[in-house]
Amino acid sequence: MDIKKTGVAGSETKQDVLVKVEPGLNGIEIKITSSLGMLYYKQIASSVDETASRYGIANALITVVDYGALDFVIRARTESAILRASHEIEKKFYVDKKDVEYKLRRSRLYLPGNNPYLMQGVAYYGADGIILDLEDSVPVEEKDSARILVSYALKNMDFGASERMVRINPIDVCGSEDIESVLQQKPDVILIPKCETEHDVKKIAECLEKNEKRFNLYGYQAKIIPIIESAKGVENAYEIASVSERTVALAFGAEDYTVSLGVRKSKCEEELLFARQSIANGAKAAGVQASDTVYSDIDDLNGLRKSTEKSKMLGFDGRGVIHPSQIEIVHSVFMPSVEEIEEAKEIIEVFNKAKEEGSGVLKHKGKMIDMPVVLRAKRTVSTAKTIHQE
């Protein structure tokens, strides 16, 4: 690959790195300055050199200004700068296995996809899902670089027990480029923003299918969570939730929704009631989970609790969070109550006993129990176990 012009990627912020790739004459020449002095000089040099060699670059001047970036960030930014300097997108192939079974989805934590600093330590926050966002938090001119960073982050970062999620851009913006770029790292879930009709989901599902085949991602299927963020989307909630078998949950985004409704978001959230009910109902009718909107005032933890209690009451299984400090409260609200857990344990006991005795009749406190009730009981108990480890 030839470097024909200058390509720059990254930023001058904590834990990021600014990489500039320019045409050169004397092989690959690398200049490094780092806020950490010489403490990682050799590793930075070899990561940059390796990335450049992988693209078959013979001559280039690469200037690296490091602000304490981790290795995967350095590699991602170098790759972005090279691609920006050469106009080419190279496809790579990685295989990696992780099954998605039944998942708790009480919280989905949004992280800006172009900010390495905010990606630190996510494994320890205990969110059920971590979303690397390529949409609203990434400015248009950084979309290309963010895609590459997110792809590296999916590959290298520890997500702990959290589901790895990516919020892509709408398909008519650059959603398909996003998918092409991140899919090889097998994110568990793709979140589709601004869904208004079933076609928005269908197009993404087709794009996922195409790319899974193209990259030979055998045994892997990306799950989908469509986000409804408009009045029109609310009207089509059930269709949006049911059109693809990949869909595992339907989410709500209230910020844009209030704009489309022509109202302001209020503290009491009354204006969201219809949308919340429609989305919860549409999701449940389609047999998927419902995930409520984020609570944007991170300092008001009491408000968060009240709002989340309302979400639970309306049928939601979880909600979006924008700061890790919100996770604990959200989880505690979506945590089943002591009575619910006790009842669930009893139901499981009845079920196990009936199984042992070969009896076909399941009765608890005089009521017949069918399989969905047993399943719900099992989920309740496993939820309780996940949260209360002691």
Add this chain to the structure above:
Amino acid sequence: MFSINKVNREIPDKIENRELKPFKGAFSLSPAGKTKHSPRLSVSKPSDDKLCRNLEEALNRANLKDGMTISFHHHLREGDKVVNMVMDEIARMGVKNITVFPTALFAVHEKLIEHIKSGVIARIEGSLNGPIGKFVSHGNMKNVCVLRSHGGRVRAVESGDIKIDIAIVASPSADEYGNCSGLVGKSACGPLAYADIDTRYAENVIVITDNLVKYPLVPHSIPSTRVDSVVSVESIGDPSLIVTGTMRITKSPTRLLIAKYSVDFLDRIGYIKNDITFQTGAGGISLAVTKFMGDRMREKKVKAKFINGGITKFAVDMLKENLTDSLIDVQSFDLDAIKSMSEDSRHFECSVDEYANYFSKGCLVNKLDVGFLGATEVDVDFNVNVNTHTDGLLLHGIGGHQDVAAGCDITMITIPAYRNRLPIILDSVTTVTTPGETVDVVVTEMGVAINPLRKDLVEKAKNIKSIPVMDIREMKEKIEKITGAIERPQKKERVVALIEYRDGTIIDTVREV
């Protein structure tokens, strides 16, 4: 010639005519048979007038001459104007080869570099922060510097290891006879605890104030009996940098998690109970720890016996809420703390001698259940470095680190697993400040590592499942997997500073970078 001390560091036998004793263990040395240093006696005649027209007159009365040792205290922190003012005056008077003996220096004192270059300052015995630390690390100071803990500094003064010729007290209020208080005045800073020992042992004491009041100033922290001269100046410091407004708790999720793990851990091992005593500070994680301790104590309906350390609004609120019987204060960080100290008799000023001096008949740190401390690095033997950056540059003073670690029951190091890309846990720290034998628990966002020497804590922690408890080597490897291993810089042979342990032995040396 050199010997290897208890923490495996090479300690030269002698440096600049000083015979060095290698560190032999936290409690191995005894001063038995030795006596305290005794400064000259003074007289006070009714006709004496202590008030000087200016600083020059006060320095002349103190017989300022080449080679003297001048001490300072750091209650005015980043806002301090006094250290620079005094050293500029000494330079103007043409005096050279001064040993500066501060309780700590700050970035505002970068100006001292000029005086080092011109030979006015020959040596610094005290913390070497920021720009001065860097300057010294690059070998720009002729003489070797000495760093001591707060308690170790008091010990050095009392034992005569260092003889103070002139002690400078920057006092937010003083009367013409030298009584000093930090509670009132535009530059109010709270206690004057760091200056206490210097005024007891210096040959001459000069008080510099920007709020001169009529005798008697009561209550006062330093009495007129120890003061030779008083100088009134326009301003001793910038009030906005002396104390901060109300400090905000960190929003960093990692740091909040570390604080939460720390409090959870103490709770699980049964330490959060009535009459608990603990020390916290004003750093990012410390404020969160103080707040979370308060929340947990309120929840469990228990009350602390005392809280000490750098005091902030968060500790003051706990006193007001009756979550603690008392606050013991060596340094106030915000206006709430100063106000509380002047209004509430349960908020008590404590000299550094009483706080941390090992060679005394009993200091406060010995009565602490838990000390929450920071670190730049920790190693797999639990040795802690707070003095140097990983590249070897001097960065910070010791503060009370060694003293609190040695005294309290559980020394808890609360730190992020890595800062920028730098891992916090290493095979061997760059500089040993505090020996691992006095450090009990390391808490990062990855979980908790317990010093295997603390078999009791290891046992108590066995059933904890809500916090990951792991071997420190395992934690080190997990961190290194994220950051990559650091490439150690080459250091030169020459020693630029000594790290003294609180008993006066040498725990490590700092070499030129």
